[in-house]
Amino acid sequence: MKKIGLLAAGGIAAIVLISNLGSLIGLAISLILLYLVLKQFLKADSTFKKIAWGVLGFIILLSAAGNIPALVGLVGAAVLYLVYKKWNETRSFNIKEDNDPFDSFEKQWAELKKY
Known part of the structure; x- marks a missing residue:
């Protein structure tokens, strides 16, 4: 029953992802361009260049906002x-290891109580 729920959730998530693929690509391109404009804005010397890069950056920012x-x-x-992670998850059982440090502590405490 758990696998059916995972299959349904995965199918819905895949449909949502595919339907928004165009806006994801547009957002990625807008963010890359915005990063490049920011680098050019920081390197610009004159005020005119800073204003021009700022206006271009604002336009690209509006384009990125359109891809919400x-x-x-x-x-x-x-x-x-x-x-995907839940689907491939293997069940593990709690197997008590012999190397538990608290086991030896309990043994030593019992020995100290004897004296």
């Missing part, structure tokens, strides 16, 4: 990753 639905796609990708 990409955040829904990113959430879909995260859910898809979590479903």
Whole structure:
């Protein structure tokens, strides 16, 4: 039953991711361009160049803001990753190891109590 729920959640997350793929690509391109404009803005010497790079950066920032639905796609990708991790998860049982330091502590404490 758990696998059916994971399959349903993974399918919905995949559909959300695919439907927002265009806005994800647009957001990535806008952020890369914004980073490049910021680097040029910081290197600019004159006030005119700083104003020009600032205006261009503002336009690109508005373009990136137009791709806000990409955040829904990113959430879909995260859910898809979590479903993948849960699907391939192996069950582990708590097996008590012989190297537990507290076992020897209990033995030594019992020996000290005898005296």
